[in-house]
Amino acid sequence: MPLLEVQHLTMKFGSLVANNDVSFYIDPGQIVGLIGPNGAGKTTLFNCISGFYHPSSGKIVFDDKDVTTFSAYQIARLGAVRTFQVVKPLKEMTVLDNVLVGAFLREKQTGKAIEIADQCLDACHLGEFRNSLAGSLPIGFKKRLEMARTLATGPKLMMLDEAMAGLTSTEIKEAVRLIQKIRDSGVTLLVVEHIMEAIMPIADKVVVLEGGNKIAEGPPREIIEDEQVIKAYLGEKFSQRLKTTGIKNKQE
Numbered sequence: 001m002p003l004l005e006v007q008h009l010t011m012k013f014g015s016l017v018a019n020n021d022v023s024f025y026i027d028p029g030q031i032v033g034l035i036g037p038n039g040a041g042k043t044t045l046f047n048c049i050s051g052f053y054h055p056s057s058g059k060i061v062f063d064d065k066d067v068t069t070f071s072a073y074q075i076a077r078l079g080a081v082r083t084f085q086v087v088k089p090l091k092e093m094t095v096l097d098n099v100l101v102g103a104f105l106r107e108k109q110t111g112k113a114i115e116i117a118d119q120c121l122d123a124c125h126l127g128e129f130r131n132s133l134a135g136s137l138p139i140g141f142k143k144r145l146e147m148a149r150t151l152a153t154g155p156k157l158m159m160l161d162e163a164m165a166g167l168t169s170t171e172i173k174e175a176v177r178l179i180q181k182i183r184d185s186g187v188t189l190l191v192v193e194h195i196m197e198a199i200m201p202i203a204d205k206v207v208v209l210e211g212g213n214k215i216a217e218g219p220p221r222e223i224i225e226d227e228q229v230i231k232a233y234l235g236e237k238f239s240q241r242l243k244t245t246g247i248k249n250k251q252e
């Protein structure tokens with residue numbers, strides 16, 4: 001049974017159709033990439049799945065429950081939690097306190113919540129910064145902090161919105177390893193990303209949006225050879241270059 005099913009989702013802002021009849025599913029344990037050009041509707045879809053927007057029509061089923069009209073808080077409590085493209089840590093609070101905000105969603109006892117927060121900080125290589133002010137961290141660390149906070153909620157599905165944008169190539173490699181480690185710990189991931197070299201080698205499946213429509217869905221190897229995706233987003237040269245990276249052949 002899929003962990004998440006998006007069925008015929010349409011989201012309109014007035015006359016603008018940001019998502020048009022989009023359907024896809026995510027099986028437990030998968031890393032699914034959500035890609036497409038600027039304005040394709042990726043963030044809007046994220047906002048619908050995570051309860052920040054309610055779709056104009058269609059249905060969202062998470063963990064066998066119809067969550068279409070649920071609030072962001074209700075959906076987070078069920079285990080679908082997102083990060084934001086523009087990270088906004090609580091700057092005047094310490095790194096630990098920021099992660100505690102996530103941990104308290106699942107654990108009321110302070111001692112246990114601190115234990116969870118520390119584990120998540122260590123997993124995200126932030127342990128040594130636990131007492132620093134979040135506002136003082138460089139961008140790469142802020143992105144990891146956002147992941148640690150999300151991880152601390154104990155998610156079943158983690159949705160990452162451009163978690164690697166603005167990072168150095170070393171930081172991107174670290175972020176990729178971290179995403180794989182999170183998946184190996186049993187968390188399913190939906191990842192919006194523009195950095196194809198980062199997402200294509202680790203994704204089990206990729207969903208492609210353009211102009212609000214889903215134009216392709218499949219394993220990365222198929223996606224990079226899809227004529228419509230090459231035309232709309234990847235470009236011929238880039239598609240050739242991606243073929244030389246270690247991309248999975250088929251959906252597992």
Ligand SMILES: Nc1ncnc2c1ncn2[C@@H]1O[C@H](COP(=O)(O)OP(=O)(O)OP(=O)(O)O)[C@@H](O)[C@H]1O
Pocket residue numbers: 013016017018036037038039040041042043044045
């Ligand atoms: N709150 C809103 N009100 C009105 N229009 C919106 C709103 N949010 C998004 N849009 C519009 O919906 C369309 C899809 O935007 P969205 O941010 O979902 O795309 P995206 O694929 O995430 O783009 P990017 O890669 O640049 O982040 C755009 O035309 C955008 O201007």
